[in-house]
Amino acid sequence: MSSVRVAVLASGSSGNATVLEAGDTRVLVDCGLSLRQLTRRLAEVNLKIADLAAVVVTHEHGDHVAGLATLLRRYPMPVLATAGTLAALDLPEGVEAAPLQGGRAVRLGALELLPVATSHDAREPVALLAATDRCRVGLVTDTGVMTELLLERFAGCRGLFLEANHDPDLLRWGPYPWPLKQRIASRTGHLSNQQAQAAVERLAHDELEVVVAMHLSQENNRPELATHEIATPLRGARTQVLAAHHERPLVVELALSPTRHGQLHLFPPGNS
Numbered sequence: 001m002s003s004v005r006v007a008v009l010a011s012g013s014s015g016n017a018t019v020l021e022a023g024d025t026r027v028l029v030d031c032g033l034s035l036r037q038l039t040r041r042l043a044e045v046n047l048k049i050a051d052l053a054a055v056v057v058t059h060e061h062g063d064h065v066a067g068l069a070t071l072l073r074r075y076p077m078p079v080l081a082t083a084g085t086l087a088a089l090d091l092p093e094g095v096e097a098a099p100l101q102g103g104r105a106v107r108l109g110a111l112e113l114l115p116v117a118t119s120h121d122a123r124e125p126v127a128l129l130a131a132t133d134r135c136r137v138g139l140v141t142d143t144g145v146m147t148e149l150l151l152e153r154f155a156g157c158r159g160l161f162l163e164a165n166h167d168p169d170l171l172r173w174g175p176y177p178w179p180l181k182q183r184i185a186s187r188t189g190h191l192s193n194q195q196a197q198a199a200v201e202r203l204a205h206d207e208l209e210v211v212v213a214m215h216l217s218q219e220n221n222r223p224e225l226a227t228h229e230i231a232t233p234l235r236g237a238r239t240q241v242l243a244a245h246h247e248r249p250l251v252v253e254l255a256l257s258p259t260r261h262g263q264l265h266l267f268p269p270g271n272s
């Protein structure tokens, strides 16, 4: 296996969809895009729906599942989600549903996926750590706080796909009604740029190659604000900082060089 590729097809409240790829294994994480948009954006990264082994759903909010039922009706594939999320989803009949449990890793071909609970106003939402035997990548969006559990689990990632939803001042003075502002800023809402910065401060290490700012609000954030905040604690490091887009894919490839740690045991059994 030569690399792990992450294709963020779309990120933000208008729709989320990401493909995790290692070897011949490709998994879709969330499906907040219409079938037409999903097909188009997959083609832009040289993939097609038939390449996907399964879809993992992080939680049941519309921006993560709007296109899920249509996708599954046309292209049946297994759905992996926590029991709470599965109960909140209206899956088409006959779809194979595999329950995920926080802290319990599952293997899908070359990828091992570890769901980790987030703090968000959904039934049983999770972030995901994806690992091969040589690389781990973290995907965490839709959480109001970076809990100690998330910080512990996401240590040692080579690639970090981290929510930077809003700038607190833009949110405060922006056009949203107060109840929505309060929801976003709450402990079960979304991470601000500053919260993302604090998380990066904790999670930075020598082999952190890239941090991608995810789930940026179109009204309450700007890509350059998010990347500036995130890059601040990384000054002097070789880590690249990027922002994911609403309207076009962003592809990150983590090439695997021989690791100086040898074979990593990524998710020790019994660790939940």
Ligand SMILES: [Zn+2]
Residues within 6 Å of the ligand: 012, 013, 016, 061, 063, 064, 142, 215
């Ligand atoms: Zn969302």
Ligand SMILES: [Zn+2]
Residues within 6 Å of the ligand: 059, 061, 120, 122, 142
């Ligand atoms: Zn959400």
